[in-house]
Amino acid sequence: MNKALLLGLSLLALGATAGAQNVTIKINGYAGQDPAIVSDLINRFVKPQVAKDGITVTYEPLQGDYNQQLTNLLSAGNAGDVFYLPGETVQPFVATGRILPLNGLVDSKAFLSNLNKTFTVGGKLYGIAKDFNTLSLVYNKDLFDEAKVAYPNANDTWTTLATKLRSVRKALGNDYYGACFVPDYARMGAFALANGWQPFDAQGRTNVQDPKFKAAFDWYTGLAKDKTVVQPSDLSTDWGGGCFGKGNTAIAIEGNWITGFLRDNAPNLNYGTAPLPKATSGKRGNFLYTVGWAINARTKNKAAAVKVLNALTSAQAQQYILERGLAIPSRTALQTNAFFKKTTPEAQNASVVFRGASDGNVVTYTAGRYNLGEWTRPINEALASVLSGKSTSAAALQKAQADLNTLQKR
DSSP: OOHHHHHHHHHHHHHHHHHSOOEEEEEEEEOTTHHHHHHHHIIIIIHHHHHTTTEEEEEEEEOSOHHHHHHHHHHHTOOOSEEEEEGGGHHHHHHTTOBOOOTTTSOOTTBOHHHHHHTEETTEEOOEEEEEEOOEEEEEHHHHHHHTOOOOOTTOBHHHHHHHHHHHHHHHOTTOBSEEOOSOHHHHHHHHHHTTOOSOOTTSOOOTTSHHHHHHHHHHHHTTTTTSEEOGGGGTOSSHHHHHHHTOBSEEEEOTHHHHHHHHHOTTOOEEEEOOOBOTTSOOEEEEEEEEEEEBTTOSOHHHHHHHHHHHTSHHHHHHHHHTTSOBOOBGGGGGOGGGGOOSHHHHHHHHHHHGGGSSEEEEOOOTTSOHHHHHHHHHHHHHHHHTTSSOHHHHHHHHHHHHHHHHTO
């Protein structure tokens, strides 16, 4: 090979190196159960796709309170280039000016319109939903069979479901319960929505003394009076899925995330899935839980960050998420996926969770312009006080309303 040819090849190699971006994009996300799956997703579908452009990807989950940690990092200028933007806190984060509008940068047409709406503020899109969840009712088939009680089904109302749960407990004895109900608006609120209650009026105010809310509150907490339901702490766990996985409760009210938990922690549990029961209105209610991928407005590598975001939300990445039992894909094309037609418990749960997004009164789980923790705290405290028998429903809701009124005057 002559010297001129060698020189030419060397110059081409140098040109290719100079043309590559050679940048590092940092991703922030949740801790907990997410890191193992998200790390695998990044290794499988993101790194190979962006490496050709000279982009290196690092993933740093945020421990503790994610919203607070992200707020601190954004303020200090240390947040990732790409990060989770929870659907419930879109407005407060957008108000900081630290989230990059994606209009003209990312094609959002491939994603479900109701999810795009969640991440749109003032006509600008600030996040692409990576996936979503709604609530469903999972039930332990073996416990219902042993108690000779019919499984929960799509025709159940609050009344018929309560009867079934009481019947299971009566048949099986004191070591078994209908459910573990958490003192949390994120579960109880779905029943208030079914009853026609709206979290905010036209002025952005919340009324938990509305009869529609109170009826749902009383049904949810009333099941604790005869210990048909208990709190997770009574069974040495911290969530309803934990109780269900132990085999001590007939049902759990959770999202698609429970299937992965059960696969890993209770692989022999024989379960099925039904929609949430109907209120006296004849309708169901549900929350749309979603998290989007957003880009730091102060990133120094906007083009590279966009490429990483597109890889994170690719059809291949979402197919992987669906099959791992973490959430439901947000791409419109994947909603007819063959996975939903399988007869496995995981696939059947995913199908019910998907249909929950359009069945009845469904709203995005959010506190609007308020801090989520501050807004839900009065409701959660009211639930806790009544579920534990320390307060009456009327007194608890009166105090919750007073606390909300104080918050809303700020």
